[in-house]
């Protein structure tokens with residue numbers, strides 16, 4: 132049940148999400164055919180997307196979990212990456228697909244990509260369920276994107292506001308009066 136006091140327009144329904152995730156899983160399976168990949172789920176936001184996407188991928192894959200936070204120092208767009216929980220497998224020579232719920236400024240994914248590049252993987256690609264290009268500060272683009280969105284604060288399907296709403300099965304706009 133949508134709470135009309137907090138949740139505004141639903142921009143992607145459960146059905147929209149299912150269809151798009153199926154398409155992404157098919158595309159990824161085709162493009163990595165004959166290879167094995169490690170899906171790197173970036174906690175917490177991408178737990179739902181990773182779980183659904185993994186089940187639409189039909190090539191051999193393993194799933195690892197990582198939690199990070201990015202700080203911008205205010206003067207550059209690079210910020211710095213704090214690893215809260217690292218993956219615990221070596222990745223040299225492996226194909227990595229980093230899975231994010233959303234790219235906003237791009238600082239998190241840009242730093243993650245740079246960090247994984249230093250670990251000598253065979254390849255690193257990026258998959259984001261949502262992309263907000265209008266907010267970009269760091270020079271990064273995902274290889275696979277579910278939906279490109281406008282600059283609204285979104286919740287649901289893993290995305291939170293103050294740790295709430297991650298469990299909503301749809302993506303909705305959080306009403307401005309709720310967080311301003």
Ligand SMILES: O=P(O)(O)OC[C@H]1O[C@H](OP(=O)(O)OP(=O)(O)O)[C@H](O)[C@@H]1O
Pocket residue numbers: 173174175176177199200201231232233234235236237238239240291
């Ligand atoms: O492109 P950026 O501006 O760097 O923002 C995107 C990041 O912000 C959110 O994570 P958050 O740090 O809120 O943690 P969470 O996944 O636990 O909600 C989101 O899950 C991305 O990881």
Ligand code: HPA
Pocket residue numbers: 233234235283284285286290291292
């Ligand atoms: O729109 C958003 N919603 C939730 N978390 C986020 N992190 C970056 N952008 C968003």
